[in-house]
Amino acid sequence: xxxxxxxxxxxxxxxxxxxxxxxxxxxxxxxxxxxxxxxxxxxxxxxxxxxxxxxxxxxxxxxxxxxxxxxxxxxxxxxxxxxxxxxxxxxxxxxxxxxxxxxxxxxxxxxxxxxxxxxxxxxxxxxxxxxxxxxxxxxxxxxxxxxxxxxxxxxxxxxxxxxxxxxxxxxxxxxxxxxxxxxxxxxxxxxxxxxxxxxxxxxxxxxxxxxxxxxxxxxxxxxxxxxxxxxxxxxxxxxxxxxxxxxxxxxxxxxxxxxxxxxxxxxxxxxxxxxxxxxxxxxxxxxxxxxxxxxxxxxxxxxxxxxxxxxxxxxxxxxxxxxxxxxxxxxxxxxxxxxxxxxxxxxxxxxxxxxxxxxxxxxxxxxxxxxxxxxxxxxxxxxxxxxxxxxxxxxxxxxxxxxxxxxxxxxxxxxxxxxxxxxxxxxxxxxxxxxxxxxxxxxxxxxxxxxxxxxxxxxxxxxxxxxxxxxxxxxxxxxxxxxxxxxxxxxxxxxxxxxxxxxxxxxxxxxxxxxxxxxxxxxxxxxxxxxxxxxxxxxxxxxxxxxxxxxxxxxxxxxxxxxxxxxxxxxxxxxxxxxxxxxxxxxxxxxxxxxxxxxxxxxxxxxxxxxxxxxxxxxxxxxxxxxxxxxxxxxxxxxxxxxxxxxxxxxxx
Numbered sequence: 001x002x003x004x005x006x007x008x009x010x011x012x013x014x015x016x017x018x019x020x021x022x023x024x025x026x027x028x029x030x031x032x033x034x035x036x037x038x039x040x041x042x043x044x045x046x047x048x049x050x051x052x053x054x055x056x057x058x059x060x061x062x063x064x065x066x067x068x069x070x071x072x073x074x075x076x077x078x079x080x081x082x083x084x085x086x087x088x089x090x091x092x093x094x095x096x097x098x099x100x101x102x103x104x105x106x107x108x109x110x111x112x113x114x115x116x117x118x119x120x121x122x123x124x125x126x127x128x129x130x131x132x133x134x135x136x137x138x139x140x141x142x143x144x145x146x147x148x149x150x151x152x153x154x155x156x157x158x159x160x161x162x163x164x165x166x167x168x169x170x171x172x173x174x175x176x177x178x179x180x181x182x183x184x185x186x187x188x189x190x191x192x193x194x195x196x197x198x199x200x201x202x203x204x205x206x207x208x209x210x211x212x213x214x215x216x217x218x219x220x221x222x223x224x225x226x227x228x229x230x231x232x233x234x235x236x237x238x239x240x241x242x243x244x245x246x247x248x249x250x251x252x253x254x255x256x257x258x259x260x261x262x263x264x265x266x267x268x269x270x271x272x273x274x275x276x277x278x279x280x281x282x283x284x285x286x287x288x289x290x291x292x293x294x295x296x297x298x299x300x301x302x303x304x305x306x307x308x309x310x311x312x313x314x315x316x317x318x319x320x321x322x323x324x325x326x327x328x329x330x331x332x333x334x335x336x337x338x339x340x341x342x343x344x345x346x347x348x349x350x351x352x353x354x355x356x357x358x359x360x361x362x363x364x365x366x367x368x369x370x371x372x373x374x375x376x377x378x379x380x381x382x383x384x385x386x387x388x389x390x391x392x393x394x395x396x397x398x399x400x401x402x403x404x405x406x407x408x409x410x411x412x413x414x415x416x417x418x419x420x421x422x423x424x425x426x427x428x429x430x431x432x433x434x435x436x437x438x439x440x441x442x443x444x445x446x447x448x449x450x451x452x453x454x455x456x457x458x459x460x461x462x463x464x465x466x467x468x469x470x471x472x473x474x475x476x477x478x479x480x481x482x483x484x485x486x487x488x489x490x491x492x493x494x495x496x497x498x499x500x501x502x503x504x505x506x507x508x509x510x511x512x513x514x515x516x517x518x519x520x521x522x523x524x525x526x527x528x529x530x531x532x533x534x535x536x537x538x539x540x541x542x543x544x545x546x547x548x549x550x551x552x553x554x555x556x557x558x559x560x561x562x563x564x565x566x567x568x569x570x571x572x573x574x575x576x577x578x579x580x581x582x583x584x585x586x587x588x589x590x591x592x593x594x595x596x597x598x599x600x601x602x603x604x605x606x607x608x609x610x611x612x613x614x615x616x617x618x619x620x621x622x623x624x625x626x627x628x629x630x631x632x633x634x635x636x637x638x639x640x641x642x643x644x645x646x647x648x649x650x651x652x653x
Contacts, residue, residue, distance in 0.1 A: 006073035009228065010066060014532060018063040021525045025056045028518040036508045036515060044492075044499050045507040051492035054485065059526055061479035064472070066533055068228025069221060075427065076186035084112035084181060084240075085164030089154055090172040091119045095128060097435075098172045102134050105170060110181035113164065119154045137161065143396040151236070152402040152409030159246060159401050167246070171237040173435040174200070180431040184240045187425045194245035194422035195414055197223065198238045198429060202436035209538075210644040211443045212545040212637070213436035216537045223426040231476035232426035233414035237434070245422050249413070250401035252420060255311075257392060262311055262385070263302065266318075269381040270298045286332040290325035294378065297321035315385055322385075326378045405460045407570060408453025412461060415477050419468030438646025440638070441589050444552055451484045451556030452563075452570055459564040486546055487553030494596050494631055497624040501607030504616050511619050544637040551592040590638040597635050600628045 010018075029052055038045045086105045090098045098116060105114045114134040118125050121138045129136035139148070139157050149156070155169065166185065170176055177183075184196045199219035205211075226232045234241070273295045280287055301318040305311070392398040403412030414424060437443040463469060463477035496507050508515060530539055562568040587594065604625055610616040 008071040008073075010069045014069075015067060017525070017529055017532060018066055021522070021529050022060050022063050024518070024522040024525055025059055028522045029053050029056045031514075031518055032508075038506055038509050041505045041507060044496060044505065047492040048496045048507040051489035054489045058479075058482060058486070061475060061482060062222075063529070064475060065222055065225035065229075065479060066529070067225070068472070069225045069533070070228035070426075071224055072227070072425065072427065075183065076189050078110060078182050078185035079189065082166060082185065082188075083164040084110060084166045084168060084185075085158075085162045086112050086114045086168045086170065086176075087117050087155065087158055088115065088170050088172060089117045089119070089151055089237075090125075091151075091154075093172040095122070095125050098125060099128055099132060101170060101172055101175050102129065103132060104175045104178075105168075106132065106134050107178050108168075108176060108181055109178045110185065112168070112181065113162075115158060115162065117154050117158050119148075119151075140396070146394070146396040147404070148396075149400070149404040150407065150409075152400075152404050152413075153396070155402050155409070156250075156397060156400045156404075159243070159250075160397060160399075165243055167241045167243055169237055169239055169241065170432065171434065174237050174432040175434070176238075177431045177433075180238075181240070183429060183431055184427055187427070188240075188242060190423060192421065192423045193425060194242045194417045195232075195234055195424040196240045196427055197232055197235055197424065198427050198431045199223075200235060200238055201430040201433055203433045204438065204647050205436050206647075208640070209541050210637075210640045211437055211440065212541045213443070215542060217534060217539045217542050220428065220537060221533045224428060226476045227424070227426040229470075229472040229476050230423055231418065231473045232424045233477070233480075234410040234424075236408065236410040238432045242422075245417055245420075246401040246413075247399075249416055249420065250399035253401070253403075253416075254392065254399045259305060259311060262315060263305055265385045266298050266302050266305075269385070270295065272381055273298065284332065287329055290328040290332075290378075294322055294325045294381065319382060319385060322378055322382045326375060326382070329375050329378060403457075406453040406456040407449055408457075411454060411477070411480070412457045415457070415461065415463055415466065415469070418473050419466050421468065438644075439586070440641045440644070441586050443641070444549075444589055447549060448552050448556055451553055452560045454481050454484055455557050455560035456564060457481065459560060483546065484553050484556060487550035487557065490547045490550035491554075493547070493627070494600065497627040497631070498599055498603040500620060500624045501603040501610070501616075501628070504610060504620075506620065511623055541637070544634050547634045548593060548637050585642050587642055590642055593635050593638045597632060600631055600635075604628050 029049075032049050032052060037049055086108065088098065088102050088105055098118075102114055102116050108114075116125065116129050116134060116136050118136060118138050126136045137158055139154070140161065143153070143157065147153070159167070166188065168176070168181065180198070184198065187193050187196045200215075201219070202213050205213050223232050273291060277288070277291050277295065280291065282288065297318050301314050304314045304317075401413075402409045403416060406412050418424065437446055458478075458481040463474045463481070466474065469477075499505050499507070530543075559568075559570050563570050607616060607621050607624060611618065611621045
């Protein structure tokens with residue numbers, strides 16, 4: 001029996017649970033919009049029902065992920081004779097940390113070549129690599145004074161200077177198991193398999209996991225669910241990639257970049273022509289006809305690009321049309337220029353000696369109103385199309401295989417691979433052991449970078465609009481991006497009980513049995529789904545951080561938006577590689593969460609007083625105190641996070 005035949009998918013019972021949860025959620029949210037919104041307090045009622053709608057969509061996307069939850073059987077044995085490059089990426093991590101990973105990489109049993117890719121260009125690391133017997137690489141000279149693209153640039157540089165058929169990517173702190181290639185290369189018997197991702201597991205995390213580093217739900221059911229839809233994606237480390245797929249992606253990206261340059265030139269040409277055409281005297285029919293022919297050529301060329309015609313053929317035909325139009329305009333302008341000279345001579349007074357003409361103010365005004373030759377417009381159009389940068393001089397290399405549109409290269413790269421028809425697999429076995437952040441400041445910096453990178457991809461290459469992806473693949477990528485919008489929903493969930501307890505304003509029309517009869521079953525079934533899917537794996541910490549980090553998620557959305565649309569630099573720092581803040585506890589890092597907790601406690605006190613004075617109902621105060629307690633349980637995760645100092649295990653990434 002083949003490995004694929006032994007793969008396991010969800011039972012009918014789990015799918016019934018998913019369907020029931022979705023139906024109850026839709027029933028509740030539709031009823032809320034139609035019958036339960038307190039429109040007299042729309043300023044809090046609408047944000048709350050929007051937040052609930054967001055959560056329902058999030059729940060539905062999770063249910064869709066679990067619908068194809070794929071638990072793979074053991075992979076086939078690795079093929080013999082394949083060549084593999086192991087890349088250990090580093091920038092400023094401690095040399096000892098990098099060498100420990102490189103030494104472990106050199107002991108991987110499958111034949112391979114180990115490379116340290118040092119973006120910090122440290123001579124001491126180069127010497128240590130030579131002593132260890134592994135290869136060492138820094139950026140090529142072509143990267144000088146060009147965008148470096150962080151880790152993506154480091155990997156792209158290495159791809160063009162190595163030759164292995166497969167590439168194992170490791171972060172500097174991810175120590176690989178000797179069997180990692182034996183356990184993953186077998187998947188590549190499928191010639192369309194481009195990527196095999198394995199979990200990221202951290203050895204310096206206590207059982208309580210105060211910083212929420214292990215992510216067992218993601219590196220488990222979620223990635224397995226995405227795998228069922230052929231949408232498991234690259235997570236930056238502990239993954240094996242097929243070089244052929246990456247190089248095809250680089251060439252495709254090059255073609256796309258040149259195509260975009262041609263499209264931009266044609267779009268600008270159209271605007272130039274429209275403006276010039278509006279200024280041409282309609283009586284100059286030969287010039288009008290020439291300009292119209294070029295305008296039609298612009299439309300034809302843009303349509304040809306959309307249809308996938310070869311760019312060289314498109315631009316050649318367009319330039320031929322422009323050349324013909326320019327000749328026609330020149331021929332027409334010969335007569336026009338003669339007429340202009342005659343007009344100038346007739347308007348002014350001949351200078352003594354017959355060498356020129358003097359023009360008075362009236363004559364100059366009449367000349368200013370005259371229509372002059374549009375030849376310059378055609379020449380500029382011809383120059384624009386010829387100047388499309390086919391060498392991509394703004395980049396160090398014309399073909400960049402790993403995506404550089406985001407501060408995190410992994411998701412965009414795998415999404416593009418899937419869009420080209422390649423496959424991925426998630427192998428659920430810990431085959432590398434890494435180091436997680438050891439203080440709250442480092443953790444927040446790391447989460448901000450992840451969120452910023454994901455939102456950048458969403459804004460630049462929205463998966464819902466990408467060609468080549470199946471509908472489930474689009475939704476699987478969108479689900480990950482969608483999750484980072486939770487910060488805005490958290491604001492509504494915190495504000496609603498505070499506003500009721502302090503001011504007595506309900507965001508719903510009434511706390512009726514109709515309300516609770518729809519909400520409570522949905523919440524219970526939704527939590528049951530998490531329990532069933534997790535199969536004993538703790539998920540509460542992840543649920544806490546998904547809402548407790550609301551300031552980070554909001555900041556990520558705002559800064560990514562400014563970066564993509566306003567071209568502002570991202571306000572983020574590279575994740576520190578050693579423990580930070582060994583002195584006083586960094587309470588300022590979670591000041592917004594602490595402020596929300598203080599506000600919730602103060603609102604509870606006010607609510608109890610209002611109840612005592614008869615200004616609020618027992619049911620209303622009771623329900624909102626329950627939500628206050630729930631919010632406090634969520635937000636309280638930041639307190640042990642700040643107090644956590646981490647074990648003495650050295651640096652982390």
